[in-house]
Amino acid sequence: xxxxxxxxxxxxxxxxxxxxxxxxxxxxxxxxxxxxxxxxxxxxxxxxxxxxxxxxxxxxxxxxxxxxxxxxxxxxxxxxxxxxxxxxxxxxxxxxxxxxxxxxxxxxxxxxxxxxxxxxxxxxxxxxxxxxxxxxxxxxxxxxxxxxxxxxxxxxxxxxxxxxxxxxxxxxxxxxxxxxxxxxxxxxxxxxxxxxxxxxxxxxxxxxxxxxxxxxxxxxxxxxx
Amino acid sequence: xxxxxxxxxxxxxxxxxxxxxxxxxxxxxxxxxxxxxxxxxxxxxxxxxxxxxxxxxxxxxxxxxxxxxxxxxxxxxxxxxxxxxxxxxxxxxxxxxxxxxxxxxxxxxxxxxxxxxxxxxxxxxxxxxxxxxxxxxxxxxxxxxxxxxxxxxxxxxxxxxxxxxxxxxxxxxxxxxxxxxxxxxxxxxxxxxxxxxxxxxxxxxxxxxxxxxxxx
Ligand SMILES: Nc1ncnc2c1ncn2[C@@H]1O[C@H](COP(=O)(O)OP(=O)(O)OP(=O)(O)O)[C@@H](O)[C@H]1O
Ligand SMILES: [Mg+2]
Numbered sequence: 006x007x008x009x010x011x012x013x014x015x016x017x018x019x020x021x022x023x024x025x026x027x028x029x030x031x032x033x034x035x036x037x038x039x040x041x042x043x044x045x046x047x048x049x050x051x052x053x054x055x056x057x058x059x060x061x062x063x064x065x066x067x068x069x070x071x072x073x074x075x076x077x078x079x080x081x082x083x084x085x086x087x088x089x090x091x092x093x094x095x096x097x098x099x100x101x102x103x104x105x106x107x108x109x110x111x112x113x114x115x116x117x118x119x120x121x122x123x124x125x126x127x128x129x130x131x132x133x134x135x136x137x138x139x140x141x142x143x144x145x146x147x148x149x150x151x152x153x154x155x156x157x158x159x160x161x162x163x164x165x166x167x168x169x170x171x172x173x174x175x176x177x178x179x180x181x182x183x184x185x186x187x188x189x190x191x192x193x194x195x196x197x198x199x200x201x202x203x204x205x206x207x208x209x210x211x212x213x214x215x216x217x218x219x220x221x222x223x224x225x226x227x228x229x230x
Numbered sequence: 231x232x233x234x235x236x237x238x239x240x241x242x243x244x245x246x247x248x249x250x251x252x253x254x255x256x257x258x259x260x261x262x263x264x265x266x267x268x269x270x271x272x273x274x275x276x277x278x279x280x281x282x283x284x285x286x287x288x289x290x291x292x293x294x295x296x297x298x299x300x301x302x303x304x305x306x307x308x309x310x311x312x313x314x315x316x317x318x319x320x321x322x323x324x325x326x327x328x329x330x331x332x333x334x335x336x337x338x339x340x341x342x343x344x345x346x347x348x349x350x351x352x353x354x355x356x357x358x359x360x361x362x363x364x365x366x367x368x369x370x371x372x373x374x375x376x377x378x379x380x381x382x383x384x385x386x387x388x389x390x391x392x393x394x395x396x397x398x399x400x401x402x403x404x405x406x407x408x409x410x411x412x413x414x415x416x417x418x419x420x421x422x423x424x425x426x427x428x429x430x431x432x433x434x435x436x437x438x439x440x441x442x443x444x445x446x
Contacts, residue, residue, distance in 0.1 A: 057349055072353060079350035082445045083368050093354035096364070125445045145354065 006033045007068065008149045008180045009054065014063035016049055023049045025204040027063070031149060034178035038191035038212075041201035042226050047184045050201070051151045054182075069148030076154040078138045080126040086113065087122035090140045098145065105144075112140040116170050132163030136170050149180040156187060168194075188230060192216060202226070236407060236416050240423060243403040247427075250389045250399060254324040255382065261325060262332025269337055280333070287330030292323070296394045299323040320392050324385075331381055339374035340366065372442040379435040386428045400424075 009031040016024040023046045031037055039047050052058040054065055055073050080089050091109035094100045113119050116136040126134050135155055142150055155171065156164040168190050174181065175194070185191055191198055191212065198215040200208040202222045208215045216227070231239075268280035287295070300319035303309040311318075343366055351361040390401035398406075404420035 055353060057352070073350075075346060075350065077344075077346050079344075079346035081347065081350070081365055083372070092364075093356065096360065097355040127446050141354070 007031065008033050008035075009068075009071070009182075010064075010066050011050075011054060012064040014050070014053055014065070015061045016046075016053055016058060017061055018049075023204050024053065024060070027201075027204075027206060029199065029206065029209075031180050031182060033148070034180055036175065036181045036183070036194055036196045037199065038195040038197075039182065039184045039199045039201060040186070040188065040191060040226070041199075041207075042222075042229075045201045046204045047201055048153050051153050051182065051184060055151055067149070070145065071149045071151065072142035072145055072147035073151040073153070074135070074138050074142050074155050076157050078126075078131070078134045078158070080134055080138055080141070082126050084125075085122065086118065086124050086126070086129070086137050089126070089137055090144050093141070094144050109140070109144060112143055113137075115173075116140050117166075130163055131159045132166045135159065135167045139167075139170055139174075143174070143177075143179075147179060149182065150174075152181065152183040152185070154184055154186065156185070186230065188216065188227070200226070231407070231411055233415070233419070236419050239407060240400055240403055240416065240420055243398050243400045244423060246392070246397060246399040247389045247401070250320060250324060250392055251385060251427075253321050254328050254385060254389075257321075257325045258328035258332055259378075261329035263336050265329055265333035266336035266340065269333060270340065283326075284330045284333055287327050288334070292327050292388060292391050293394050295327055296320065296323040296391060299326075300395050316395050316397055320395060320397055324388070328381070328385060332378070335374050335377045335381065336370065338377075339370040342373060343369060372446075375435065375439050375442065379432065379439075382431055382435065383428050386424060386431055390424075 007030045009029075011030070012028050014024050014027040015022070027046075027050055029037075039050070041047055049058060051073070053060045053063075055071060081092075084092065087106065087109050090112060091105045094105040094108070095102050098105075110119070110122060113122055116139060118133060118136055118140070121129065121133065121137075126137065129137065135158075139155075152171065156167050159167065164187070168187065171181070171183070172190075172194050183191070183195070193212075195212050197210065198208075198212045199206050200215055200218075200220070200223050208218050208220050208223055210218075215223070265280050265284065268276045269284065271277055271280075296319065299322050300316065303311065303315075347365055347369070348361060351365050356365065389399060392399045393402040393405065396402065400420055400423060404416045407416035408414060
């Protein structure tokens with residue numbers, strides 16, 4: 006069953022074509038990584054998918070709920086960790102408060118931050134903040150989660166703890182679309198990889214197929230990393 | 231007249247000063263927020279109107295605004311409210327003047343909020359109103375508190391402009407006493423009152439700032 010289907014997506018900014026007809030679909034529980042050079046339109050693709058940008062043309066259809074994890078975490082700094090994770094559940098989804106707090110605590114435990122529920126984002130490391138942002142997105146029970154370079158704002162030593170958490174989500178059978186520059190991670194975790202350049206999907210397939218393809222742009226991209 | 235008597239006299243008119251201060255603060259802070267929202271609204275008419283209002287309020291003297299608010303109804307419409315209107319005119323002029331300054335402070339605070347906060351809120355399903363009320367505004371208040379403090383300290387001193395309409399607040403009283411006694415002492419003592427008042431105000435706002443220091 007498909008959780009996301011995108012057809013012929015096009016987007017320009019001030020006359021510059023950034024997405025030139027992107028079509029892709031994501032199956033339930035599937036993990037799709039998107040790689041590609043800077044400026045190739047990866048973020049724009051994700052932002053169009055979740056409704057943060059309006060596409061010029063094309064269709065986007067979800068079956069189920071989606072959430073997003075941002076490069077800059079975008080936690081709410083005036084709320085403690087537990088409230089960051091549970092507020093939308095309570096205020097938007099109108100869930101019972103105690104129940105929501107219970108679920109929030111369980112999620113924090115899951116990402117290894119069970120003892121940080123009362124801390125404020127500014128008291129956490131970047132890696133911890135990003136894990137909280139992941140828990141916040143998970144709290145709303147998404148069928149598909151988008152990650153836009155979730156580790157790019159982190160020091161190298163903090164990257165691994167975040168990638169480990171993302172990896173651990175595999176068993177939840179939540180579909181994930183991950184834009185990343187961590188090629189090793191993408192190879193290990195993905196069911197499928199898409200290589201984008203110049204607003205188009207250049208290569209798509211199983212991780213090894215894509216990473217070993219002879220596509221010139223692909224080779225150039227990998228050599229530069 | 232002894233120093234004690236002067237202090238007593240000034241103290242009795244300090245209530246008026248305090249009233250002007252409190253009414254202005256309590257009404258202009260929320261009004262300023264509404265004006266700021268109008269200034270950033272999608273509707274160009276509303277934007278233009280609030281923009282002109284802010285610009286006029288900030289570009290003309292408060293003293294002139296006091297006079298216009300007090301005498302305007304008579305000269306423009308032939309309406310006369312009698313002297314009881316005096317205090318109301320003071321409140322109106324102060325509130326609309328300060329709301330304009332606060333509006334600009336709110337606006338710069340709101341515009342300084344990173345876009346990511348709105349985007350995260352949208353993805354979590356918060357409505358525009360919820361986002362503003364629970365996520366944006368609390369952070370804006372923390373950001374703008376130092377500028378608001380400055381403005382409020384100015385307000386303490388500006389209350390003296392009420393003398394323009396001969397309202398017996400503390401400064402008007404001090405001037406009258408000084409004239410009657412041909413002594414500068416009442417003015418000095420009034421100065422001390424203002425100083426202490428401001429000191430208390432600054433203390434209260436610093437306390438609020440500390441209270442909000444728990445993040446960032
Ligand atoms: N809001 C915008 N206004 C104008 N141009 C934009 C906007 N957002 C993106 N662009 C442009 O669109 C192009 C694609 O940007 P995008 O952020 O999608 O690339 P990306 O693949 O995510 O790159 P990176 O790896 O650096 O994050 C870039 O040339 C960028 O400058
Ligand atoms: Mg990007």
